[in-house]
Amino acid sequence: MDLDALSADELALVMRTAEVMEGVLRREVKKVPTLRGRTVMTLFYEPSTRTRVSFETAGKLLSAAVVNVSVQQSSVAKGESFLDTALTLQASAADVLVVRHPHAGAPYLVARHLQRTAVVNAGDGAHAHPTQALLDLYTLQRRLGSLQGRKVVMVGDAAHSRVARSNLWGLAKLGARVTLCAPPTLVPWDLLNGREQAPDHPFRNVEVESDLRTAVRGADVLMALRIQKERQRAGLIPSLREYAEHWQVTDEVMALAGPGALLMHPGPMNEGVEVSSSVAHGAQSVIEEQVTNGLAVRMAVLFLVAAPQESQRESA
Numbered sequence: 001m002d003l004d005a006l007s008a009d010e011l012a013l014v015m016r017t018a019e020v021m022e023g024v025l026r027r028e029v030k031k032v033p034t035l036r037g038r039t040v041m042t043l044f045y046e047p048s049t050r051t052r053v054s055f056e057t058a059g060k061l062l063s064a065a066v067v068n069v070s071v072q073q074s075s076v077a078k079g080e081s082f083l084d085t086a087l088t089l090q091a092s093a094a095d096v097l098v099v100r101h102p103h104a105g106a107p108y109l110v111a112r113h114l115q116r117t118a119v120v121n122a123g124d125g126a127h128a129h130p131t132q133a134l135l136d137l138y139t140l141q142r143r144l145g146s147l148q149g150r151k152v153v154m155v156g157d158a159a160h161s162r163v164a165r166s167n168l169w170g171l172a173k174l175g176a177r178v179t180l181c182a183p184p185t186l187v188p189w190d191l192l193n194g195r196e197q198a199p200d201h202p203f204r205n206v207e208v209e210s211d212l213r214t215a216v217r218g219a220d221v222l223m224a225l226r227i228q229k230e231r232q233r234a235g236l237i238p239s240l241r242e243y244a245e246h247w248q249v250t251d252e253v254m255a256l257a258g259p260g261a262l263l264m265h266p267g268p269m270n271e272g273v274e275v276s277s278s279v280a281h282g283a284q285s286v287i288e289e290q291v292t293n294g295l296a297v298r299m300a301v302l303f304l305v306a307a308p309q310e311s312q313r314e315s316a
């Protein structure tokens with residue numbers, strides 16, 4: 001499921017569980033026996049550093065057996081379909097399958113065909129990246145407390161960003177005000193065109209402001225998004241240099257937002273395009289904190305989908 005399908009109570013449960021996991025991560029010995037005897041498999045059809053490493057580490061710290069299926073070296077290279085691969089992994093006793101796939105909807109399709117294996121979406125096409133949004137929300141709540149009425153400015157390629165989409169749902173649920181700042185070609189069309197059709201749709205309240213220096217005034221948070229070159233058709237931006245001139249988050253932009261504003265980026269960053277090196281590693285950046293919190297959030301998600309019911313009740 002994406003964050004659209006999570007109730008406020010479920011969202012709060014993930015946040016509470018992640019807080020417990022953060023406590024585990026602060027211990028000297030970080031390994032706990034919670035998922036002993038369970039098997040977590042990762043199946044990534046797209047490149048990834050932090051998400052895959054984060055799920056793998058999360059599984060290991062919870063004492064699950066973790067198997068990383070390398071798509072290049074598996075029978076996928078011999079033409080085996082995604083569904084057949086997933087069924088094979090279920091038959092190999094996977095309790096959880098963490099899937100990243102270039103096609104929107106792919107993890108949901110296999111989830112419908114697997115009875116004994118829980119599927120976690122680690123990013124599907126331009127559609128959703130639920131655990132990234134959960135870790136972003138967790139990071140914001142740890143820093144700001146309630147997000148009600150807070151101003152979050154997303155800057156960049158929202159049209160092709162699954163991170164933006166999942167965050168739009170999550171931020172709306174928590175009452176944040178979102179402004180999207182991007183060249184018009186990188187604003188999701190449904191965000192603009194869906195407005196009249198669905199009066200209660202959360203994206204309806206998103207403001208769109210193409211001028212970055214106007215957008216960031218009064219912002220509590222700037223969330224920069226990577227230019228998704230691999231998903232773009234040609235010609236959406238004139239050049240990276242020109243994009244950077246108008247939409248790069250720099251010291252000047254952070255100063256306009258104010259000293260208390262936080263800078264986020266899901267990574268991987270193109271430093272010098274979406275963000276300048278100096279703000280990426282500056283005092284207002286929470287980018288590394290996002291990665292660390294990602295581990296706690298993925299431990300929470302694996303726990304909630306795979307831990308025995310009794311241990312979930314004990315921790316509730």
Ligand code: NCD
Pocket residue numbers: 050051123129132162163225226228266267268
């Ligand atoms: C994101 C992704 O893969 O969607 N990265 C990540 O998981 N942290 C963002 C991106 O690729 O731009």
